[in-house]
Amino acid sequence: MSENAVPKIEGHATFYAHLKSGKIDKARVIGLDGERFVEKLLVGRKYYEAPLITSRICGICPIIHSVTSIKAIEEACGIKVSSQIREFRKLLLAAQMIHSHALHLYLLVLPDFVGVSSSFELQNTHPALFQNAVKMKHYADELMRVFAGRATHPITNVPGGFKSFPKKEELIKLRDLGLEAKNIAKETLKLFLSFKYPEVERKTDYSALKHKKDYAFYDGDISDTQGNNWSPKDYRSYLYEELVPYNRAKFATIRGNIIMVGSIARYNLNYKNLGDNLIKELEELKVEKYFSNPFYNIIAQAVENYYFTCFCYDTCQNLLSDGIIEEDLVAPKEFGVGTSACEAPRGTLFHHYKLDRQGYITKADIITPTVQNLPSMEKDIKLLNPVIKNSSKEELNYLIEMLIRAYDPCITCATH
16 A cells, blocks of 8 residues: 555655555555755855754754754854853754744644544634634744744754843743733643544654753753663764665664654653642643653643743743843854754754864764654654554554654755
8 A cells, every 4th residue: 555645744654554464564654855955065164054044944943054054063063152152052953843843833734623524624614723823823923023034944043052131021032922922832731632633552662852951952861761861962873764765755763763853752751840830730631741752742832842841931931031142253263063952842863073183074964853754754644553453544544644644844944
């Protein structure tokens, strides 16, 4: 059985599932988007060009590529930025999470659960829910516009700091928008908790950034449920990438072990750091502390959507109370090697650069979340066997599509 394309995902992908005696015994998820060889495109460019170019890898998550690239470049240049600059960047990543999660939850996943085929129908059948998506996107867009210069392909966040700083009236507007966004995000969580998901479970190795105190997404070490804990600098000692003959995207594992990254991994590994208030709300809503059903990545996204909306609101409130100090850019002190890892909406993103003495890039290496998720995606398709009994080909196709959508793959990033 094969399907020409999987609808309602970022990019273009198809799948192949082989049935034997009515059960799936082989599955493949195949990225169809062409390679652009971004790493090779970066070679010979000046260090400050890397964030501008890598933000073009994906139109859904340009901020995360920009910030991760900047952090790696700053390490290579010996640049140390202030806590204020780090807070700005955390806010940008949180805004990117809200933007991406709202898009995925409302426009790509929700149609599966309310009986419509696309977000276009959703606008007519469930206008209030559609407007929630629009409002969440607008809130995230405004956050990114104010702090990064524009919502897509940021221009003010650069190696060494920021070229411009938010004005007080802009922060007031963001705070006010954030109040409504918090309410929508909480209702979104309740909405996705109310749906019935296919009952499939397996013991999965999850991997994500982990921090002692914070819900990690900006910095920290890499942790997984196998007990590994390692610095992003050591990523090539742990992450194994391989070319597969049927796919334009590489497959990545942790030393040969299949992993899952993304919201569900972050939730499972960092639940205790969500904060007392949110944990109390989750307990009242009877949300489990650990998920093992890949479809529950959807619920984990809804939890994160609420968390990051509260994070952005609180950050804007704090900036209004404390004030903003306009800082000069920090100049490079040296040119060498730098590596960074941040949490993208779909999982851990790695950027690595090597610079020559004049600051030109001689090597670039980027590992995206979907590359890490593809092997797990294929394995999980086989989990559907208990729920496909007496299913027609069309029903099975749809169920596999739903599983792939639950992972929220970004094929454009995977092939880059």
